[in-house]
Amino acid sequence: MSTWKSEKEKFQLMKEKLYTPVVGDILDELGYYHQFLPADIRPLKPEMKLAGKAMTVLMIDVFGPQKKPFGLLTEALDQLQADEIYIAAGGTKRCAYWGELLTATARVRGAAGAVLNGWHRDTPQVLEQNWPVFSCGCYAQDSSVRTQVVDFRCPIEIGQVTIQDGDLVFGDVDGVLIIPKDIADEVLEKALIKAAGEKKVRKAIEEGMTATKAFEVFGIL
């Protein structure tokens, strides 16, 4: 019996009660050592948080005008589902992979956010939509003559992490974690327990307990 009644409630709970450090600790505990995306993938604003299911997107470099500009980009966007996160990788980051109009398209479909192993552009127009975008930073160079989406809902890799379509994506100011779908519920239940434990440790320390004693008593740091 899980702590949440629906997927929606699960993602809400993740955003309210969990933070990436505590979930990363549980993944380590279970032997999953390579689940954090590289540290240069950051939220546009520190308070942005995202939790949802990966909708994976594969990009490549192209050079010059294309027979089908952007490749399968619009098709990928138009089949995004509620609570999914558009997560794109591939190519050598020669241009923006995301912007104002892509944000609007994904947002009105109920998608939960975007994660790019690349740049975004239209920063003020993305920020005013108040919707979580995580990227390597901003750079306005256009994509139409430099990249294409060649596939989606296929495996992708970012840094040391392999991401399958449907894996859980969890992001906050400290980074972005990929939680493999087969172990996600176990990881989240354990993380909720650890987060509650961390609160107790902090309280004990604030009331005078030494770090050594706290670790001995609670086994958490």
Ligand SMILES: O=C([O-])CC(=O)C(=O)O
């Ligand atoms: O063309 C792009 O790379 C993205 C863009 O400007 C937008 O979404 O508005």
Ligand SMILES: [Mg+2]
């Ligand atoms: Mg634009």
